[in-house]
Amino acid sequence: NTQVNLGGGEGLAFRNIELGTGLTEFESPEVISLLDASQFRLLNLDEKTSILLTGGAGSGKTTVAIHRICKLCFNKHVLPQDILILVPHHGLVLLSRKILNSIGLDQIKVMTSREWFRNQSLRLLKGIGKEVCQDTPFRVSLLKRHRNMMKVINAYLDTKKLEIVERLKRSAFDDKKIVQFMKETAIIKWMKEIMKGDLSVVQKMLLEQLVEELNDYNAIREEIFKDRKLLKNIMDDQSELITSNVIEETIKHTHKQFLEEFQEEDSREHTLDQKNISFRTPDDVSGTIDLEDYPIMLIISNALNGGTINNGETLKKYRHIVIDEAQEISPMEMMVFGHIIDQERGSFTVAGDLAQKVDPISGFTSWEDALVDLNLSQDLTELKTLEIAYRSPQKIIDLAHHVLGPLAPKRIPISKKHHGGVLRTIGEHEAHILILINERLEKLMEQEPKSSTVIICSSLDSARRYREGLRNLANVRLVEEANFTFKPGVDITTLEQVKGLEFDYVIIPDLDFRNYPVNDYSRRRLHLAMTRAIYQLWILSPSAFSPLIPNE
Template identity: 25%
Template sequence: MDNNFQSAYQEEKERLAGTLREIDSVLERLRGIPVYTGHDYTEQVLEDAREQRRKDLAKLKPQPYFGRLDFQENGEEEPKALYIGKIGVDSEQVSDRPLVIDWRAPVASLFYSFTGGLDAAAYEAPEGLVEGLVYLKRNVVIRQEILERVADTFNRDSDAPAVSDEFLVYRLGENKDNKLRDIVSTIQEEQDKIIRAAKNTALIIQGVAGSGKTTVALHRLAFLLYQYKEQVTAEKMIIFAPNRMFLDYISDVLPELGVGNIAQSTFPDWAAGVLEVELPEQDTQQTLNAWFETEGGMPEITDETPGRFKGSTALMGVIEDAVKGLEAEAVPPGDFSPWDGALLRRSMILKWHNEEYRPYPPAKRKERVMARLHRWIEMELKKSPSLAALKDRKKKAAAREKQYAAKWPKYEPLTIYKQMFGAVKAPEGIAEAASAVIPKAVQKETAAALKKGQIREEDLPPLLYIHYLLNGGEGTLRFDHIVIDEAQDFSPFQIAVLDLYVKGHSFTILGDLSQGIHAYKGVHAWEEMQALFAPEHTAYHALTRSYRSTMEIIDFANVILAEGVHSPLLAVPVFRSGNPVRVLSFAEAAPAGAEETRLAAVRGALAELSGDGREYRTVAVLTRTLREAEALHAGLADQYAGLNLIDGRMTEYRGGLSVLPVYLSKGLEFDAVILADADKGHYGEAAWDAKLLYVGCTRALHELWLLHSGNLPSYVRPPSGEERL
């Protein structure tokens, strides 16, 4: 340990001790103040502030801060040491600076954007640009109040070279558990720009595997709540993720950042709630079989593939015409007579519908007209000459009012949707207009499914749009911000509909086209989404640096990306080296023994992976199909207690050793990954097959093994020749 490091370590140790003493002192004082339970509003506000400070200090204490920045603002006599943590806390002993600065504060942006050099640095503050000199940038690791590590990434007064990646590599080398963690201590400059981007923007982020897209989006939510605290609330934000297990996987990040009450959902679950329908539970293997487990590979995808067509905005015009057509013919023909001798002219009903209630959407307009008609009946009933006449008129009026209401269009999204596709009889004009736009194959397949009562995920955006046109946004939460993860699997129609439910086009849309394995429903280019917004309301960022995997894994996966997927956007690795990727062949087997041979190969690989002092917390065995995952799980379960089978129905990722099909691994990451069947029989030469294999390879943080029975795809290049098990 050199003298400079020893001095820095001792300095930080003393500073930490002082910080902890101050936290303890303030906590003791705050806890000594009796909790106010009265009804005085001012005292309630003061008590809420005290309670929040108690919680913040208690949360801060185990790890008060993670970074230090010595910054001398222009006009100041000397630099000030600014300590940056997850929560900002004012000092009661030092008046000119906080005890800890919140990582989201403007000055803290310097900690992320400053990468060295002797030139002046600057940050944007509410009062304008603040310029000055950075003298020191230091990372510190504190766990449970103990200082574990000090690393200077810049020191103006030292001749020692900067080690900007040293701390990052140290943190990336840590093993995974079963939850995604925050990256607040290692946010990089390009990530920080996205996190701090303006609120009212549809931000589209293309990021290679391991670039931190999901984590960046979650940190962006925390930043928006800090920066725009008067304009946004956590209760009016939502995260859309690909499945419920992934939601569980990311569930700890926001609480770690001190943020709660942000809704997290899948799009189908949220849409079903808005539409007040129950989606039929479909078996995972049945649902995905047509695309991921079909013999001979993926069916051909065109713009007339049902998922692609129904996800395009072409259907929006058909829906608008259908709703307008129903609205124009909504008022039934003829006058209304509740009983003989009483008459309400159709011209008056039309006046109510077309003029007085015109600002209302169709379903609400119908409700208003029928309520007005009911009040007119009540007024007319008061003119009855006798009780007997009143009783007779009431009975007739009730029956005729019900008959009249039945003549109006059924403003039900599912009914209109069925009419468009010919699943039920449609009013004149609707079926003809729909058939002019909807391809016959799509119309036929959708009608058949709807007649069986099947509502598919691809049907939800059109149904939501019909619901919105009929009812407006009434009764539905309008969000301040929406995060969409794995957005390459979303359709333009989904985004267009969600834009109706968010203020100011405020989106964070993130994904990776190279991982677009759901190409039958998702986008093939980000321009499909950018086209939905005016240029001033959208921005695009590309994250090419991968922080997840070792250089060896990223270099191996980049070959698949370049030669198999044919993507020009390759991952740039952080300088973190590890074991070489291993490509191992096992003995050819007759069909009857193929599964047993593969099982033996996986057993051997797992045995070798657990040797040499490796202590991996999360290991995944990835197969091409769910059937093969089930077979492997059954074969390994007797040897590995607690072995998980991930089949798409799980709502919680438990860590440890897991077996799952490759297409369900997207979004997750593991210390070590074994691809159990990386041969050409499972992954063909099509770009889609290469994407699947690329997804599997890029789940690995530290170790990647590919097993095969011979005949590798052309885009799989063993780094040092093939090995045999």
């Protein structure tokens, strides 16, 4: 069917806090007016009570989180600078800042969790690597984000402690001090205290050397991830994905990262305008660090130092932390977030949806485990599942639910919206699809110049081809690094960059079996893409649709 008309949804995606509500032809009500009584109650909970919000796409999780922040700030329970919002990608950072700035809360810090971990590690951890590996092997990331990584950390700390005891004995430390040392967890902190006392020159030199060694986090990283025996602590009956081959690949990857012949940044050749000349090949990971290493090293540092990490510096404590799309956060990351909350007065708002879990290596296991990792008591945590969908019309929700198949929740979310729906087109080839999209978008942009449309492609190469094919249209933007402008027009991007965002119209141009085979990964990706639509979803394929799409 090539007779497709997009219309009726002008400008709905880029209102301020009115996220995904209202009819297209009329003034939209505030989203807060559509929340039910139990959701209203969440906004007025005590500032010390944490909330776990689960629910499908467009069910109001972000809306509740933002309104709760507003309540906390405007009632002066919490200062904006004591709030941290963590989101999965840069596009959501930009959108969140846009919303917060519009309501006078621009002092609230918003960033991706990966950005936060890297910034804090570079600030606090001596010797930690700066250059992030752009192609960490899948199985290496799987190991480093696994829940049992904590067993490896504990085993490393225990082993290190026994090694240090032997060195203390050789330097004639008395039995009393060694017994004290064995009882201590924060061993760097203990050493610094002992150094203030009456020690021999040799003993002080040893402690200074030990403190220096224990604060070299690049060396610690190398020591851990090259140690086969240590890494085997991760293997048990609950970790069937972590095999001996995964451990061997991790060791091999680590050896490559620590090749001695890699050039230090300061010694690399530069052009006349001081730009670095990179000779790095895709297989050359020497001198790099994996993003997954940062939270692991922060956990170790916190254990060794007892909180204070570097010359009196420490991780800032927050009164309130929002973790969005929490199903993509690893246990190690959750544990660090549990440490940076104000233990006496602080609280979390944690939002997520297992149906939208698209990262196969996140390490996330369950909401119960996540609460434990955050050091939250279920008695002091409000658990709420949001079952009403405010963003997408029911027809889109029904299709997205079908696509999930065995991964779908038992109950189909009920939408407050019944206008709009799903449009389907099978073209003859990609060029034909491009012609059809070009024609319909040209008409749409004439009729509704304030509308927002996103074309979600299966790959960045595909997105670039569609951008080239639509180059004659005005206000068409290729978004490669989630750098959305949130202005009217057409954004062409990939699925990984639209999580948490919404648009008046969503177009999926390449929904065939090659791009969306029948597996759990495709189901989750497609569900996520479909549920970005506020008004209409247009699915196209240059051949037959993927088997994930039901017959009309």
